[in-house]
Amino acid sequence: MNPPILEVSRLRIDFSANQRPLSVIDDLDLTIREGELVGIVGESGSGKSITSLAVMGLVPSPPGKIESGEIRFKGEDLTKATPKRMRQLRGNEMSMIFQEPMTSLNPVFTIGDQIGESIRIHARVGKKEAKRLAVEALNRVGIPRAEEVIREYPHQLSGGMRQRVMIAIATVCNPSLLIADEPTTALDVTIQAQILDLLRSLNREAGTAIMLITHDLGVVAELCDKVIVMYAGQVVEEGDVRSILMHPKHPYTAALLESVPGRDADRERLISIPGSMPAPGTVTQGCRFASRCSYATGKCRERVPPLFEVGNDHVSRCWLNEAK
Amino acid sequence: MLAYTLRRVAMLVPVLLGMSIIVFMIIHAIPGDPAVIILGQKATPEAIAELHASLGLNDPWYVQYFSYLKNIAGGDLGTSIQTKTAISKEIGPYLAATFELTVFSMLFAIFIGVNAGILSAWRRNSWFDYTAMLIALIGVSMPVFWLGLMEQWLFAQHLNWLPSIGRVNARDPVESISGFYVLDTILARRFDQLEDVFKHLVLPGIAMGTVPMAIIARITRAGMSEAMASEYIRTARSKGVHEFMVVYKHALKNAFIPILTVIGLQTGMLLGGAVLTETIFGWPGIGRYLYSAISARDYPVIQSGILVIAVIFVCINLVVDLLYAYFDPRIKHR
Structure with missing residues (x-):
């Protein structure tokens, strides 16, 4: 097994609303190993994006604040790193791509400027060399006529092309960790497949560890080695992609899988999970999923379940797995 | 382009x-x-x-x-009834005086206004933001002649730091080549006189620049607040760009179009001659030239003065339009 590149332990992030701190991430643990492709799955508001921003040191503050816990990147605790150190790491050792390629690129700078900026921040190279590297990065992400594209502006490119450019910016310094926050959500289905292929080859060929944030279990099944399921700011299930998709051990994961359309051909209606996720700070005791869970017992409403070992490298935060 | x-x-x-x-x-x-x-x-x-x-x-x-x-x-703007001289000949020095004062005022207004607006947007709802926006509000509301008189009272009369009237010490006039005294004194290597010219620019410059400064600060704050909330700002930060460059490069270039519009409009208005400021500070500019022409019913001068000001205004608009395309490349593709 590869050594871990990112280890988050007991992470707690609070957002203050009206002077009152609300915990949006609570007691979060996760590990990503070198070269691994890990999917983080959950509904909107489950805390997946904020977790990734915390790793990058980009949690908007105020109102956000990392209250406690550690984020170890290659052994270094990022919660204690200086802003300067974080800038050295960002875009260089670890980088990020975002959901909206239409708005994530700066509309008033050329593609070449925007890739070149990343290079020139992290490597001591001249303008010419930066330009050459930018063209190379564009070629690598499969952009035709890269020589011309570096002189163009984002509005002259399609959504899929812009996401490729974002990937080129994020990977131009060969990071060891790439965080992809719903990179295909805003794109056409055909383009989605191309971008996912690109991420896969990046992972296989360059050995970049990828943390893929998504709510699409289909994407996870296709791409990831490992899955982390998040619910209301906590990890509820974590394990090998195969065992989680085939044998989910948490009712929430099972419900998520149930709600994927098209798994059952003769089913007419789409299945949804009744109720909605509790707002931060509203569940003070017991399991956070209890109110929507059809298996919930009195114990679930009273005591917070720990993560139970349910298989080889597979954990689940559900009392149903106790003493099995 | x-x-x-x-x-x-x-x-x-x-x-x-x-x-x-x-x-x-x-x-x-x-x-x-x-x-x-x-x-x-x-x-x-x-x-x-x-x-x-x-x-x-x-x-x-x-x-x-x-x-x-x-x-x-053909460059013939007619003949002044009052002075019986060709207007094209006598209008030059007045224009130069106004131009010099406008440049000085606008540099002051842009430098202070843009930076105050940026800081306010960057630290929104902080004490700096509140103070700066309060000053900006007072700045746009204050009558220019009142500010000018107060400046003269405080800095010229009371503290005796700065001269209150004219472009240069009247006992040591500038040998005019271009009409721009800053340029003329540099060309003549009279640096003591250059200092005197700058001292004469300060009070009228601030009086005239205060309203543009306040408007620019408010527009900058609004544009920068919006730009700083954009996703490309998050992208820039995720690349490891220093916060200073995030603000002054990535956000400011995006927020600059409305700022540029205001700068263009205000420059045009100041070049049109600020009659009140020029009168209070005894500044021999285009505003006073036209004012005296109007008092004397010197119609050819009025006519040509308006024409010259209008042409300047149009030219500034052209420059602003060309700069738009530099700041936002999407404009020239429309």
Whole structure:
């Protein structure tokens, strides 16, 4: 097994609303190993994006604040790193791509400027060399006529092309960790497949560890080695992609899988999970999923379940797995 | 970019023609006989007839208009009734004085206004933000003549730090080459005099620059607040860009279009001559030149002065439009 590149332990992030701190991430643990492709799955508001921003040191503050816990990147605790150190790491050792390629690129700078900026921040190279590297990065992400594209502006490119450019910016310094926050959500289905292929080859060929944030279990099944399921700011299930998709051990994961359309051909209606996720700070005791869970017992409403070992490298935060 | 520039320049032609028609009509829109207005009620009929002939007032209006157009195209702006000199000759120094003061005022307004707006947006709802925006509000609301008088009272009369009147010490006049005293003193290597020229610029410059500064600060704050919340700012940070560059490069270039619009409009207004400021500070600029022409009913000067100011305004707009395309490349592709 590869050594871990990112280890988050007991992470707690609070957002203050009206002077009152609300915990949006609570007691979060996760590990990503070198070269691994890990999917983080959950509904909107489950805390997946904020977790990734915390790793990058980009949690908007105020109102956000990392209250406690550690984020170890290659052994270094990022919660204690200086802003300067974080800038050295960002875009260089670890980088990020975002959901909206239409708005994530700066509309008033050329593609070449925007890739070149990343290079020139992290490597001591001249303008010419930066330009050459930018063209190379564009070629690598499969952009035709890269020589011309570096002189163009984002509005002259399609959504899929812009996401490729974002990937080129994020990977131009060969990071060891790439965080992809719903990179295909805003794109056409055909383009989605191309971008996912690109991420896969990046992972296989360059050995970049990828943390893929998504709510699409289909994407996870296709791409990831490992899955982390998040619910209301906590990890509820974590394990090998195969065992989680085939044998989910948490009712929430099972419900998520149930709600994927098209798994059952003769089913007419789409299945949804009744109720909605509790707002931060509203569940003070017991399991956070209890109110929507059809298996919930009195114990679930009273005591917070720990993560139970349910298989080889597979954990689940559900009392149903106790003493099995 | 070249095609965009040519297109914008071509659009000037109808604008300038329209302006020339309006300016031409001024003298004809005044009720009564222009020759009587120019010469006064007691003029002899012979003198009036003579002026009619020399001004071409007996010709049909379109003949008059085209000869007027021919004259201004050739640089002939007419002759002042008061001084009997060619307007094109005497207007230069006044324009230069106003231009120098405007540049100084606008540099002050842009530097302070843009930076205050940026800081306010960057640290929104902080004490700096509240203070800066309160000052900006006072700045736009304050009458310029009052500010000018207060400055003179405090800094010239009370503290005796700065001169209150004129462009330079009257006992040591600048040997004018270009009419721009800053440039002239540098060319003459009179650096002691350059210092004096700068001292004379400070008070009127601040008085004239305060309103533009306040407007620029407010517009900058609004634009920067929006830009800083954009996703490309998060992208820039995720690349490891230093916060200073995130603000001054990534956000500011995006927020600059409305700021540029305000800068252009305010510059045009100041160049049009700030009559009040120029009068209070004894500044021999275009505002006072026109003011005295209006008092003396010197119609050719009024007419040409308006034309010159209008042309300057149009030129500033052209420059602003060309700069738009630099700041936002999407504009030239439309």
